[in-house]
Amino acid sequence: MARIAVVGAGMGGLAFAAAMRNSRHEVTVYEQASELVELGAGISLWANGTRLFDEMGIADAMAEQSCETEVAFFRNEDGSVAGSQLLARENWYRNAYGYPYYGAFRTHLQSALLEVVGRERIQLGKQLAGLDESVDEITLRWADGSSNRADLVVGADGIRSVVRQYVSPQAAPVFTGNSAFRGLAKTAELDKLPEPRSFTDWMGDGMHVLNFPVGKNFEYQTIVVFMDGPEKWQHEAWRVPADAESIRAKFHGWHPAVAQLLQHVNLAERWGMFQVSPMQSWHRGRAVLIGDAAHGMMPHHGQGAISSFEDAVALCHVLNDSRISSIAEGLARYQQERKARGEKIQQSSRSLNDCLHLPPGQARTERNAVLNSLDRHFSWLHSYKLGV
Numbered sequence: 001m002a003r004i005a006v007v008g009a010g011m012g013g014l015a016f017a018a019a020m021r022n023s024r025h026e027v028t029v030y031e032q033a034s035e036l037v038e039l040g041a042g043i044s045l046w047a048n049g050t051r052l053f054d055e056m057g058i059a060d061a062m063a064e065q066s067c068e069t070e071v072a073f074f075r076n077e078d079g080s081v082a083g084s085q086l087l088a089r090e091n092w093y094r095n096a097y098g099y100p101y102y103g104a105f106r107t108h109l110q111s112a113l114l115e116v117v118g119r120e121r122i123q124l125g126k127q128l129a130g131l132d133e134s135v136d137e138i139t140l141r142w143a144d145g146s147s148n149r150a151d152l153v154v155g156a157d158g159i160r161s162v163v164r165q166y167v168s169p170q171a172a173p174v175f176t177g178n179s180a181f182r183g184l185a186k187t188a189e190l191d192k193l194p195e196p197r198s199f200t201d202w203m204g205d206g207m208h209v210l211n212f213p214v215g216k217n218f219e220y221q222t223i224v225v226f227m228d229g230p231e232k233w234q235h236e237a238w239r240v241p242a243d244a245e246s247i248r249a250k251f252h253g254w255h256p257a258v259a260q261l262l263q264h265v266n267l268a269e270r271w272g273m274f275q276v277s278p279m280q281s282w283h284r285g286r287a288v289l290i291g292d293a294a295h296g297m298m299p300h301h302g303q304g305a306i307s308s309f310e311d312a313v314a315l316c317h318v319l320n321d322s323r324i325s326s327i328a329e330g331l332a333r334y335q336q337e338r339k340a341r342g343e344k345i346q347q348s349s350r351s352l353n354d355c356l357h358l359p360p361g362q363a364r365t366e367r368n369a370v371l372n373s374l375d376r377h378f379s380w381l382h383s384y385k386l387g388v
């Protein structure tokens with residue numbers, strides 16, 4: 001039996017602890033926050049994530065609380081449809097991938113995971129300051145001066161990971177040159193939305209607005225405004241004040257549904273979008289990275305949390321595999337399975353940003369052909385099955 005210390009009780013850390021619930025290993029999760037509060041309203045959960053829900057013990061809870069969105073629409077500024085892809089309509093997505101797409105509240109996902117993990121396995125108020133490793137074990141040093149020892153540390157501590165500083169000191173979050181504004185609205189208050197049970201990207205030059213329904217009865221819409229710029233992020237903070245009126249003015253002349261969506265977005269708070277630069281290795285000695293710590297990415301594929309689930313379950317498989325004789329062998333196998341895929345999703349999310357923000361012209365016409373055959377272009381993403 002190994003003592004496994006997970007740093008971070010976010011999406012990846014909780015998913016790992018949930019998947020490990022019946023393992024012979026002893027798993028403890030350490031979280032810097034003094035209470036678990038989930039930021040952000042809704043989350044898109046594609047089939048490569050929902051196919052793992054049984055193993056994570058959350059399949060029933062999520063089926064009870066999420067909606068199955070009907071269609072993904074891509075619309076121009078004036079609302080005309082540039083491309084579309086069936087999802088639950090005609091049962092297309094389940095037929096194609098065997099598992100559903102869900103629009104869910106992040107709080108529901110977090111509660112479902114916490115229920116499986118059990119709060120007694122999570123220690124709050126533990127901020128990792130550093131790691132020291134000897135031949136036999138690894139020591140976690142906490143900011144409060146205390147320490148714990150473990151056989152393996154799983155760095156699930158997000159995009160500003162302290163575990164990553166140990167694993168790959170030169171890797172860092174890099175500003176992508178893009179920012180976002182977020183909101184949540186009751187669907188009933190958005191009477192101008194043409195398809196409230198569908199996922200819509202409203203695309204313009206250098207920016208787009210995304211809305212998708214969440215909750216069992218499609219009762220809320222998650223809204224995100226994505227924008228190119230600023231060129232540089234000269235702040236320590238991830239969220240900074242913005243001039244709401246000048247942001248709103250950029251959408252002048254767009255479809256009336258967009259103006260209505262914007263009323264529910266906090267345009268006075270701009271989120272910088274960062275991604276983690278690729279690194280040589282996701283593990284060093286007795287420490288390994290999962291989730292945003294390993295491959296923090298732009299959110300356009302809706303894959304950040306889901307790829308942390310893929311990492312979590314893959315790591316769980318190698319650690320529970322009796323044919324794998326050492327932690328070092330298990331971590332090498334984990335990296336072989338996950339690193340190339342994580343980096344591919346990262347790159348694809350970056351390219352999708354540019355694709356959604358094209359100016360009018362020939363490139364848009366070519367893009368729209370892709371948007372109308374999305375399943376062909378992105379089936380590698382949604383049909384993925386773990387090879388370990």
Ligand SMILES: Cc1cc2nc3c(=O)[nH]c(=O)nc-3n(C[C@H](O)[C@H](O)[C@H](O)COP(=O)(O)OP(=O)(O)OC[C@H]3O[C@@H](n4cnc5c(N)ncnc54)[C@H](O)[C@@H]3O)c2cc1C
Binds near residue numbers: 224291
């Ligand atoms: C606008 C936006 C929309 C998104 N939409 C989607 C979506 O629809 N679908 C999707 O799959 N993904 C989406 N994502 C991405 C997703 O939220 C992240 O990829 C996901 O939360 C990553 O999980 P994680 O566990 O790696 O990190 P996190 O969830 O960030 O968790 C990290 C945890 O570690 C803790 N921690 C950090 N440092 C320390 C420390 N030193 N000591 C102890 N604890 C520490 C933190 O407090 C936190 O609890 C979106 C992201 C953004 C910005």
